[in-house]
Amino acid sequence: MMPAGTAPPGIATPEAGATVSAEAPVPAIALEGVTKRFGTLTVLDDLTLAIPPGTCCCVLGRSGTGKSVLLKHIIGLMQPDAGRVLVEGRDLATLDRRELSATRLRMGFLFQNAALFDSITVGENVAFPMRRHTDLAEHEILDRARAKLGAVGLADAFDKMPGSLSGGMRKRAGLARALALDAAILLVDEPSAGLDPVTAGEIDDLLAGLKTDHKTTLVVVTHNIPSARMLGDELVFLHQGRVLARGDVEALEASDDELVRAFMASAGATG
Amino acid sequence: MTDAAPHRVARGLSLVGDFAIFCGRAALDLVRPPYEGRETFRQVVELGWRSVPLIGTSGLAVGIVLSLHTRATLERFGAEALVAPGLGVALVRETGPLIAALLLAGRMGAGIAAEVAAMKVTEQVDALEATAVDSFRFLVATRVLAAVIALPLLTTLMNFGGIVGGWLAELALTGTPLTTYLERAFSLVDFTLYISSVLKTAVFGFLIAATGAFQGLTTTGGTEGVGRAATRSVVMASVLVIAVNVVLVRLIFVLFPELQ
Ligand SMILES: Nc1ncnc2c1ncn2[C@@H]1O[C@H](COP(=O)(O)OP(=O)(O)O)[C@@H](O)[C@H]1O
Ligand SMILES: [Mg+2]
Numbered sequence: 166m167m168p169a170g171t172a173p174p175g176i177a178t179p180e181a182g183a184t185v186s187a188e189a190p191v192p193a194i195a196l197e198g199v200t201k202r203f204g205t206l207t208v209l210d211d212l213t214l215a216i217p218p219g220t221c222c223c224v225l226g227r228s229g230t231g232k233s234v235l236l237k238h239i240i241g242l243m244q245p246d247a248g249r250v251l252v253e254g255r256d257l258a259t260l261d262r263r264e265l266s267a268t269r270l271r272m273g274f275l276f277q278n279a280a281l282f283d284s285i286t287v288g289e290n291v292a293f294p295m296r297r298h299t300d301l302a303e304h305e306i307l308d309r310a311r312a313k314l315g316a317v318g319l320a321d322a323f324d325k326m327p328g329s330l331s332g333g334m335r336k337r338a339g340l341a342r343a344l345a346l347d348a349a350i351l352l353v354d355e356p357s358a359g360l361d362p363v364t365a366g367e368i369d370d371l372l373a374g375l376k377t378d379h380k381t382t383l384v385v386v387t388h389n390i391p392s393a394r395m396l397g398d399e400l401v402f403l404h405q406g407r408v409l410a411r412g413d414v415e416a417l418e419a420s421d422d423e424l425v426r427a428f429m430a431s432a433g434a435t436g
Numbered sequence: 437m438t439d440a441a442p443h444r445v446a447r448g449l450s451l452v453g454d455f456a457i458f459c460g461r462a463a464l465d466l467v468r469p470p471y472e473g474r475e476t477f478r479q480v481v482e483l484g485w486r487s488v489p490l491i492g493t494s495g496l497a498v499g500i501v502l503s504l505h506t507r508a509t510l511e512r513f514g515a516e517a518l519v520a521p522g523l524g525v526a527l528v529r530e531t532g533p534l535i536a537a538l539l540l541a542g543r544m545g546a547g548i549a550a551e552v553a554a555m556k557v558t559e560q561v562d563a564l565e566a567t568a569v570d571s572f573r574f575l576v577a578t579r580v581l582a583a584v585i586a587l588p589l590l591t592t593l594m595n596f597g598g599i600v601g602g603w604l605a606e607l608a609l610t611g612t613p614l615t616t617y618l619e620r621a622f623s624l625v626d627f628t629l630y631i632s633s634v635l636k637t638a639v640f641g642f643l644i645a646a647t648g649a650f651q652g653l654t655t656t657g658g659t660e661g662v663g664r665a666a667t668r669s670v671v672m673a674s675v676l677v678i679a680v681n682v683v684l685v686r687l688i689f690v691l692f693p694e695l696q
Binding site: 237240241242262265266267269270272274276278280281282283284293294297298 | 551554555558559560562563565566567568569570
């Protein structure tokens with residue numbers, strides 16, 4: 166990594182008067198005062214968040230607090246009613262279609278329900294992003310797709326149709342597809358939901374490996390406290406559209422909010 | 437209940453506007469590269485080739501029935517010789533295109549609406565976007581183009597099925613050989629008539645696929661939204677086909693006065 170206090174080469178020197186400091190690199194993801202409403206329901210309420218590159222942010226919170234909505238804002242599937250979403254310093258709202266596509270290619274996304282394309286095989290699902298966005302030869306695409314499926318423990322599922330998989334298998338296939346392009350940023354929505362504890366642990370190892378080996382920036386929505394403990398550089402606890410608590414595991418366990426402590430305790434027990 | 441009617445009118449108008457914009461965008465994506473060749477081909481097979489049994493058998497049945505009715509009527513005037521030419525003109529000019537389009541408004545329209553709606557409610561459309569794929573181009577433009585290609589071909593199949601059906605009916609009654617029958621059936625059908633009637637079904641194909649995709653993409657709710665999208669699509673596509681047909685028939689007469 167960079168020695169502290171040295172600006173990385175290639176980054177423009179801040180203009181005179183700008184307050185950018187060399188120690189604060191451009192966050193991989195930044196939300197500035199993001200508010201999202203559905204009718205009268207305010208799902209995200211003036212939410213501000215910055216995730217430095219190469220770190221993992223775990224998003225916790227009860228069902229229906231807007232965790233999935235938050236992830237969809239980061240990849241531009243939803244637009245905020247107020248505030249800004251910046252990915253690698255670029256405000257998504259200012260991008261045209263082509264620039265937005267380019268920014269989306271910097272990200273891999275695992276949907277909460279996996280959202281596999283159910284008219285093609287699991288293997289083709291994983292191959293799909295590579296077919297669309299790389300010039301790789303057919304055999305390379307298939308090899309890589311097999312490798313990605315192997316990494317999530319689904320080597321056997323290559324030729325199966327998504328409809329014939331269990332929920333946990335679909336989740337892992339979705340993760341393999343999210344990994345297909347080796348994106349710099351990975352957004353995953355409850356990766357270990359529906360998995361047995363052993364497989365969940367393997368997925369955690371996989372994600373942790375991405376962070377250490379590839380400096381991938383991770384945003385992980387999870388209910389699994391052991392996962393959060395292992396992966397999270399920062400934990401963010403959402404409640405009613407706001408950040409109720411943030412910090413590392415110890416900080417959340419010592420939170421003076423009862424809900425946060427209860428959540429940490431109960432989920433920790435089951436994980 | 438007093439404001440229900442204006443409310444409905446407003447909703448109806450906004451639906452018309454949304455659909456018009458949708459069609460405009462689909463039409464633009466048809467001519468603007470990049471093209472989704474692979475997916476379009478898949479859709480031609482899915483929507484077109486798979487409709488061959490439906491259209492082929494329907495054509496045969498329609499031909500047989502039309503021929504029997506025409507013969508029964510013409511016999512009374514001693515004009516049996518007109519059975520084959522009459523059937524040929526009736527099929528090619530109006531019956532073939534319209535019945536094919538209405539059948540396909542059911543099969544294709546409902547199929548597209550249900551598939552796209554299911555993709556929408558299971559977030560597969562979002563997954564396309566998240567993968568940096570233009571979901572409109574990928575889902576809508578491909579199906580619309582496939583239908584624009586498939587409808588004229590399937591209408592031709594319908595016409596030939598109908599004429600073969602007519603021949604079978606005549607064969608049973610009079611023993612007319614196929615070559616003689618074909619000669620008579622096409623005696624009043626010239627190239628302009630054929631092309632103008634069959635090409636008009638390309639417009640029907642556009643409308644059917646666009647309606648299906650529109651209903652699919654604008655669906656809301658869960659699984660019941662999928663069924664609703666399919667039903668709405670069939671109703672809307674059928675009405676559109678019948679209404680636009682009136683306009684197209686007029687237009688064809690204006691463009692090709694010799695057909696009048
Ligand atoms: N597209 C949408 N339209 C309307 N309401 C939505 C939509 N997406 C999510 N919501 C609502 O936003 C709230 C948060 O949803 P979500 O982010 O999925 O919660 P979770 O934290 O469990 O992931 C829920 O009340 C949900 O009903
Ligand atoms: Mg969720």
